[in-house]
Amino acid sequence: MADSFYTLHKTEGAARRGTFMTPHGPIEMPAFMNVGTAGAIKGGVSSPDLCELRCQVELCNTYHLHLRPGEEVVRAMGGLHRFMNWERPILTDSGGFQVFSLASLRKIEEAGVTFQSHIDGRRIFMGPEESMRIQSALGSTIAMAFDECIQNPAERNYTSRSISRTTRWLARCRKEMDILCSRKDAVNPRQMLFGINQGSTYHDLRIEHMKAIREIPCEGYAIGGLAVGESAEEMYSVIEAVEPFMPADRPRYLMGVGTPVNILESVRRGVDLFDCVMPSRNARHGHLFTREGIRNLNNEKYKTDPLPIEEGCGCPACRNFSRAYLRHLLRAGEMLAMRLLVMHNLWFYNTLMEDIRRSLDEGRFDAFAREWIPILGRRI
């Protein structure tokens, strides 16, 4: 088994307060990763901005970076950290999710997947080894295993065959990553690898797969293939089913999730790490997360409203500008609206995670979750 870099400080029910030590510094958990798809947060937010927003860890997409600028450009620049001027941890996904959601004309075989680029249509092959080589060239802190992400609902027999292949792919990822890390010219010789649990909404297959992949030593394990068509209740029940079989001394990452309520409900069920495009995507449509609920800034009632998006919020948008000004910028299609609103929502998410951690430290997470779940989901 690989060494554990996760320290569990405290639990409350299934909820966990821990620290994950990486080659690029600690990640206090539970944590939310801010998504910088192509090496930048959508909306004009830079790495120094992310520090101001108190982001601990950024997620970048292997598929996008492979297509543009290409991993060899990033390697030549000294890796993603130097390229983006970001010193804290970076997690790269495997490219699998985008291959299965964005690319066209896919052909899945034991070796890997052949697909067409969504940018220029060229044919590309990616398997476990290719994904590891790309992520190694990017030099991220944490690489994700190459898996098949199945849409829900999925046929049971297909799911069963798919998770067996994903287990075999994880073994190949582990082997390839060990080779890559031992190379003298490795961008990050201490690159970590997380395995990914699949199995659609079949609890027994989820558990079977989790038992199989935990035998392959990884620095963390993720639950993948959720938030892709099933209900929130189904998602929570999958987490409850699989969580007891996840190694307690490794971080647990719920991929692509979710709303503030999803996060509270999942922390409650033992999840440590999250990522989601929702804060930035919703911001670009004028939907702002606040401690009163979700505010739609397009609403006419904010036309001459001198208050900030959220009273008492310390984000760069709320410190400087009124709802009226931000609504004007949004309606005028000004990039400045995108930037300021994305910054507000990321600040909100990063602050929520800090509040969750503090409530765990102080043994009052359950009360915290009960108080905020009814509020954070409502539209105001």
Place this chain on the structure above:
Amino acid sequence: MADSFYTLHKTEGAARRGTFMTPHGPIEMPAFMNVGTAGAIKGGVSSPDLCELRCQVELCNTYHLHLRPGEEVVRAMGGLHRFMNWERPILTDSGGFQVFSLASLRKIEEAGVTFQSHIDGRRIFMGPEESMRIQSALGSTIAMAFDECIQNPAERNYTSRSISRTTRWLARCRKEMDILCSRKDAVNPRQMLFGINQGSTYHDLRIEHMKAIREIPCEGYAIGGLAVGESAEEMYSVIEAVEPFMPADRPRYLMGVGTPVNILESVRRGVDLFDCVMPSRNARHGHLFTREGIRNLNNEKYKTDPLPIEEGCGCPACRNFSRAYLRHLLRAGEMLAMRLLVMHNLWFYNTLMEDIRRSLDEGRFDAFAREWIPILGRRI
């Protein structure tokens, strides 16, 4: 005559080093105004960002703000300064230029112009009084007179009739602005008014018009209707013709100009104030102004270039990021590229103006202009 708020410190040939004192603080001249069309710089640059870029004065467009969000929204928010969170001077144009360049189905009469909005097609009437009322509601530091901006080349008889009307319009602007400033509820009771010289490329008409408008007391005078089709040489010759007839104790503003070379050549001919969308528009296409010349960041040769856009530049883009990263962001269509490149170009322009002022202070402007004119216009 209105009081003079312009102090002339030093001259070198026709070039002038002065300070213009406004109700929102001093503008050290020669100065370049950063253009925030609809109440924000294109590319996601905020008012606090502009302070970092050492912008002295921002220009906003009356036509755009009239259509969206409407001047009454801005007035209700306490005026443009509070709306945008910008305490330094703001100049608003009259709306005339956009009426003559963006709007359609124009009908020009003595009273003013009827036109169709380029946003929703509705019929709008704007004359001198309407322009002053809108700018008064916006509460800018400096309002521009409502004039007719003629495309070059223009027919001589039409030009002659047009400048007579523009003179009569200026008298109406002055009268209306005096009334508006005397109102108890004026957003800015000390709002300044600049008259605008027209006359196409006919030197005698330009001089005739300048002599007419200088009789109407204004806090400054502008040369309008240039950089709209004529050559740079024609533009310089118009400035040379009209400059001796401009009041020496008032700032001279050359509207919509221009490249760094245009600015050096015009300062040399006695101009104090400039505005242009070029730094932000060129930045969005990857064309960056540097002390070596104009760099096209789209060029393949910057693919893995670890240097900043301009070595030694202190702007937020050059302090943090490489050409390779910025080129990647630009090609990926990331908003962050727009923001960082616009900030570089505005920093370059604002720094150029500081350098021009310092060279005037030190009596070496002519040498400075001779040294930089051949360099700043070249493509590298």
